[in-house]
Amino acid sequence: MDSGAIRRRLARGTAVLVASGLLALASPGSADAAPTQCVGRKVKVLPFGTGTVQVYKRNGYVCAVTLAERPGRRTAMSVSVQARGNRPVVDSGQFAVRAGPVTVHAGHRCVRVSGSVGPQSISTGWILC
Known part of the structure; x- marks a missing residue:
């Protein structure tokens, strides 16, 4: 096989990879495929009036996300996870x-896990010990 044929094959393969990547990014269901973006096993679900905090655990890591009960309108939300002896990691806005x-x-x-949506919130004591 000469060098021109190799270059054409590489260019064709690259074009296929780029096209498939663009299709994956543009697919309408991609946002619904991973609603929490936490990995691991779901270990706790903490419901409260305006939302839910979901807690996941994997290989010594704990991940949490707060989901609004009625998504769509922007409102004040937060989630916090604190390992005993460390400062909490917070996402709020x-x-x-x-x-x-x-x-x-x-x-x-x-x-310790806490979350809020609007005026209502939930907080745990020390869990997953």
């Missing part, structure tokens, strides 16, 4: 769907 995800390395330590 004006969001339409969710706050977070926030992830901390907890190892075998307890964590």
Whole structure:
């Protein structure tokens, strides 16, 4: 095979990869495919009046996300995870769907999780010990 044929094959392969990547980014269901963006096993669901905090755990890491009960309109939302002995990791602001995800390395330590949507909130004591 001469060098021209190799270059053509590489160019064709690159074009296919770029096109498939663009299609994956443009697909309408891509936002719904991973609503939380946390990895691991869901270990807690903390419902409250205006939303829910979901807590995930994997390989010593704890991840949390706050989901609004009625997504769509931007409102004050927050999520916080704190491993015992460390400072909390917080994501807060004006969001339409969710706050977070926030992830901390907890190892075998307890964590404290809190979240809020609008005026209502939830907070745990030390959990996952």
